[in-house]
Amino acid sequence: MPALVLLLLAASFIIFISIYFAPGDPLATLAGQRSMPPERMEKLQAQYHLDKPLMQRYFLWLGDVVRLDFGESISLREPVNDRIREAAPVTLFLVIYAQLLVVLIGTVSGSIAACFRGWPDTVIMVATSIGVAIPNFVAAIILTMILAVNLDWFPVIGDGENFWDRLYHLTLPAISQAIVASALLSRVARSSIRNELQNEHVQTAIARGLPAGLTFRKHVLRNASGPMLSVVGLQVPAMLAGTVVIERAFDLDGLGSLLLTGVNSSDFPIVQAVALIMVTATVVINVGVDIVLAFLDPRIRLDRRQ
Amino acid sequence: MALLEIKHLSVVLPVGGSMRPIIEDLSLEIEQGQSTGLVGESGSGKTMTARAIMGLLPEGAQVTGEILLNGQSVLRMDRHQLRQMRVNDVAMIFQDSRAHINPVRTIGDFLTETMIINHGYSKRVARYRSINLLEEVGLPQPEQQLRRYPHELSGGMLQRVMIASTLHSGAKLLLADEPTTALDVSIQSEVMALISDLQIERSLAMILVTHDLDLAVSICQNIAVLYAGTIMEMRTATDLYNDPLHPYSSALAKCRPSIDHQSDRLVTISGSPMSAFDAPEGCVFSDRCGYAEDNCKTERPGYTQKVDGSVRCHRSDDLRGDLVPSIRWT
Amino acid sequence: MVDFRQRLGWLGILAVVVVVVIVTVSLLAPWLAPKSHLYGELGDQFAPLSSNYLLGADENGRDILSRLIFGSRTSLLGPLAVILIALIVGVPLAIASAWKGGLSDVIIGRFLDLIFCFPPVLTAALIVTLLNHRGLAPAVVAVGIAYIPWTARITRSAALRERFLPYITACEVQGFSVFSICTRHMLPNLSRLIVAQSTIAFGHALVDIAALSFLGLAIQSPNPDWGLMVGSTGSIARGEYGQAIFAGILIIITVAAFSIIGNRISENERN
Numbered sequence: 001m002p003a004l005v006l007l008l009l010a011a012s013f014i015i016f017i018s019i020y021f022a023p024g025d026p027l028a029t030l031a032g033q034r035s036m037p038p039e040r041m042e043k044l045q046a047q048y049h050l051d052k053p054l055m056q057r058y059f060l061w062l063g064d065v066v067r068l069d070f071g072e073s074i075s076l077r078e079p080v081n082d083r084i085r086e087a088a089p090v091t092l093f094l095v096i097y098a099q100l101l102v103v104l105i106g107t108v109s110g111s112i113a114a115c116f117r118g119w120p121d122t123v124i125m126v127a128t129s130i131g132v133a134i135p136n137f138v139a140a141i142i143l144t145m146i147l148a149v150n151l152d153w154f155p156v157i158g159d160g161e162n163f164w165d166r167l168y169h170l171t172l173p174a175i176s177q178a179i180v181a182s183a184l185l186s187r188v189a190r191s192s193i194r195n196e197l198q199n200e201h202v203q204t205a206i207a208r209g210l211p212a213g214l215t216f217r218k219h220v221l222r223n224a225s226g227p228m229l230s231v232v233g234l235q236v237p238a239m240l241a242g243t244v245v246i247e248r249a250f251d252l253d254g255l256g257s258l259l260l261t262g263v264n265s266s267d268f269p270i271v272q273a274v275a276l277i278m279v280t281a282t283v284v285i286n287v288g289v290d291i292v293l294a295f296l297d298p299r300i301r302l303d304r305r306q
Numbered sequence: 307m308a309l310l311e312i313k314h315l316s317v318v319l320p321v322g323g324s325m326r327p328i329i330e331d332l333s334l335e336i337e338q339g340q341s342t343g344l345v346g347e348s349g350s351g352k353t354m355t356a357r358a359i360m361g362l363l364p365e366g367a368q369v370t371g372e373i374l375l376n377g378q379s380v381l382r383m384d385r386h387q388l389r390q391m392r393v394n395d396v397a398m399i400f401q402d403s404r405a406h407i408n409p410v411r412t413i414g415d416f417l418t419e420t421m422i423i424n425h426g427y428s429k430r431v432a433r434y435r436s437i438n439l440l441e442e443v444g445l446p447q448p449e450q451q452l453r454r455y456p457h458e459l460s461g462g463m464l465q466r467v468m469i470a471s472t473l474h475s476g477a478k479l480l481l482a483d484e485p486t487t488a489l490d491v492s493i494q495s496e497v498m499a500l501i502s503d504l505q506i507e508r509s510l511a512m513i514l515v516t517h518d519l520d521l522a523v524s525i526c527q528n529i530a531v532l533y534a535g536t537i538m539e540m541r542t543a544t545d546l547y548n549d550p551l552h553p554y555s556s557a558l559a560k561c562r563p564s565i566d567h568q569s570d571r572l573v574t575i576s577g578s579p580m581s582a583f584d585a586p587e588g589c590v591f592s593d594r595c596g597y598a599e600d601n602c603k604t605e606r607p608g609y610t611q612k613v614d615g616s617v618r619c620h621r622s623d624d625l626r627g628d629l630v631p632s633i634r635w636t
Numbered sequence: 637m638v639d640f641r642q643r644l645g646w647l648g649i650l651a652v653v654v655v656v657v658i659v660t661v662s663l664l665a666p667w668l669a670p671k672s673h674l675y676g677e678l679g680d681q682f683a684p685l686s687s688n689y690l691l692g693a694d695e696n697g698r699d700i701l702s703r704l705i706f707g708s709r710t711s712l713l714g715p716l717a718v719i720l721i722a723l724i725v726g727v728p729l730a731i732a733s734a735w736k737g738g739l740s741d742v743i744i745g746r747f748l749d750l751i752f753c754f755p756p757v758l759t760a761a762l763i764v765t766l767l768n769h770r771g772l773a774p775a776v777v778a779v780g781i782a783y784i785p786w787t788a789r790i791t792r793s794a795a796l797r798e799r800f801l802p803y804i805t806a807c808e809v810q811g812f813s814v815f816s817i818c819t820r821h822m823l824p825n826l827s828r829l830i831v832a833q834s835t836i837a838f839g840h841a842l843v844d845i846a847a848l849s850f851l852g853l854a855i856q857s858p859n860p861d862w863g864l865m866v867g868s869t870g871s872i873a874r875g876e877y878g879q880a881i882f883a884g885i886l887i888i889i890t891v892a893a894f895s896i897i898g899n900r901i902s903e904n905e906r907n
Binding site: 003006007010011014015018019021022023029129130132133134135136137138141142145149237238240241244245248249259260262263264266267268271274275278279282283 | 746749750752753754755756757758761762764765766767768839843846847850851852853863866867872875877880881884885887888891892895
């Protein structure tokens with residue numbers, strides 16, 4: 001717990017202090033090298049507490065940020081918070097959708113490859129070898145070209161209105177994002193499940209007459225899920241970063257697009273806000289994964305306590 | 307009708323790239339309520355025999371012969387019948403309980419899962435039954451044990467849990483595969499006594515797979531001595547120990563040093579134990595046997611029934627009386 | 637030669653051939669490209685595949701094939717720089733961390749955790765916004781920093797295994813300095829692993845830099861780059877997927893080749 005908070009503080013400090021690495025006056029950087037009327041400059045100065053000493057500035061800034069007050073966007077003249085509130089749901093939907101696909105495809109294909117030798121195994125191994133080499137933006141272009149433009153099965157761009165429309169619109173983006181991660185998960189699942197299948201306690205379950213399906217779920221899969229979960233956890237920063245690319249490829253109005261908008265208009269408040277959100281999400285999710293891992297294997301819990 | 311009949315069982319397993327025989331022409335009969343020790347050294351095929359009875363042979367195994375449990379052929383059972391057999395008729399105690407119990411699930415889960423899934427008990431009843439079983443096997447504080455995980459219990463306690471799990475199913479045949487070998491010496495006799503008591507109380511038939519001839523003789527009514535995948539001799543425990551019919555059984559008995567007799571040299575059998583696929587032509591024991599003659603090396607002896615047991619040896623009639631170990635057990 | 641064939645398998649050999657071809661093409665680009673990779677004939681916008689434009693022309697009338705050929709340079713140079721940065725910073729940190737153990741190990745570990753929170757896109761976004769400069773340099777720095785934890789972790793676990801092996805202890809007992817033990821004894825034994833992992837990482841770095849170009853944060857038009865070509869909105873908006881597909885396929889093939897080679901090396905090292 002304290003390690004988590006420390007990490008977040010350190011990361012936020014880096015984001016805070018990064019502005020001072022820019023050449024010239026921080027105020028000018030914040031203003032995005034634009035010339036602005038003096039009142040706005042003063043407002044900016046007050047907003048970022050630039051008249052106060054550095055550490056005080058940091059804590060004031062931190063106070064604002066924790067209350068989700070990210071200041072006002074320079075280019076858009078509206079609170080950054082508003083834009084984030086609009087953009088976050090799309091990104092959230094996309095990331096969850098993609099992650100569900102990863103878990104589903106990875107686990108199922110890995111299980112099949114582990115349990116059935118012969119051609120299913122070979123096919124899946126080949127597919128995963130190829131899958132790992134397909135970056136998300138290339139997949140996006142290929143899928144768009146084939147399925148959206150040529151076959152017209154899916155919309156090319158946009159993120160949809162209601163839930164079902166959104167599901168429809170975000171399918172190709174989610175698939176593009178999920179390919180590499182599900183290939184990786186499939187391999188890890190395959191080796192982890194293969195290992196577990198050879199464990200003696202699985203023999204015991206069968207010898208006691210437990211049905212095969214239940215034995216697989218409760219004794220094999222459950223025990224094998226540790227490494228699989230670790231891989232999923234490691235994929236998280238890549239997933240979050242990947243949304244930037246996917247949102248650009250499919251013209252989605254999420255946090256990733258917002259980041260790019262910020263960069264393209266030299267709007268540091270936006271960039272800073274999205275950066276903070278991404279970093280926080282990464283740390284929180286990693287901690288979450290650790291917690292679940294401890295829950296899955298009681299032996300880890302005991303080691304921790306000791 | 308005997309509870310279990312094994313007739314001319316042969317098992318060939320894929321090892322590396324080739325097919326290797328592990329069990330050859332093994333025949334055995336177990337009656338209800340009888341305990342039989344299956345004694346053999348490593349590679350003799352004793353564990354494979356137990357697994358064959360449960361239908362747990364590894365993939366790719368080629369099996370010939372017959373295993374009849376209550377008159378039904380195990381080798382020809384489909385998946386459902388095998389499951390039924392494992393649920394109702396046969397129970398197995400494994401050697402290394404720490405490896406054979408799922409480490410991420412509680413002891414309670416281990417004990418109750420078969421009750422709930424195979425026999426349809428409710429969770430509450432299953433818990434209650436589990437506590438009773440743990441008391442029967444002598445575990446203190448059974449309610450608390452249910453909540454513990456395997457790594458929190460000692461090897462001896464885990465083995466008792468394993469034993470407890472075999473008791474509720476009403477199985478009539480118990481297979482115990484080296485149940486105490488992995489335990490500390492001080493615990494071994496306690497656990498073995500527990501198994502023996504339970505077997506007698508519930509009139510269970512039992513096959514005790516072990517490499518320890520002394521142990522088998524002290525617990526079991528009958529002994530079958532295995533070597534290189536086949537039975538060399540099968541007799542009642544007392545008869546076998548006092549008057550062995552086969553040179554191998556005699557040698558095994560002589561090899562055990564006795565605590566009340568001092569000797570200058572430990573007795574050994576020259577050579578090392580082998581599996582069926584390493585065995586020579588003719589009698590499998592011929593290259594290590596002190597009594598081997600020419601035809602022992604060329605002709606495989608048949609499994610002959612005698613008055614007081616069965617033996618696989620060309621010379622058993624000649625050697626009668628010579629094979630008695632000088633230190634007797636009464 | 638026979639030894640190579642056994643160790644690589646036919647797939648490995650194919651991968652090596654692919655890499656050799658691409659490296660050769662990038663080195664000989666000026667002599668191989670049929671037309672200019674920077675300038676095009678406006679009248680030849682979206683020219684179809686022909687003997688004149690072997691793979692067609694893009695939205696500015698530039699020859700796609702020539703751009704792909706020259707694009708191979710940044711696609712190879714970028715990842716190379718990334719790996720160098722990651723190794724130069726990561727390996728010494730990892731070995732020091734593994735050697736000293738204790739508090740230094742923990743501190744360095746935390747520091748690496750911190751870097752791990754910042755994916756390349758984020759760091760690149762910050763750099764580009766603050767320095768108001770786009771190009772290969774900021775991209776390489778951003779991705780390079782992001783790869784430090786990865787190389788450090790792998791090197792550290794290998795170094796930990798080596799640390800207490802008898803040959804190292806023997807050196808310590810003989811009074812060699814820590815620095816010379818690490819550089820002259822431990823490092824060579826780790827080098828096989830480092831090379832294998834770096835080869836695999838090369839492919840990933842290629843993808844990461846291409847992604848940044850795709851976003852417009854790295855290589856800028858009119859300079860050619862595979863990532864940039866996949867993201868060419870000028871073409872895609874008008875339904876012309878040609879250069880995007882070709883560039884995309886080249887990326888896939890190159891990444892796959894490096895992954896295969898890297899995997900083969902690490903398999904052999906384990907044997």
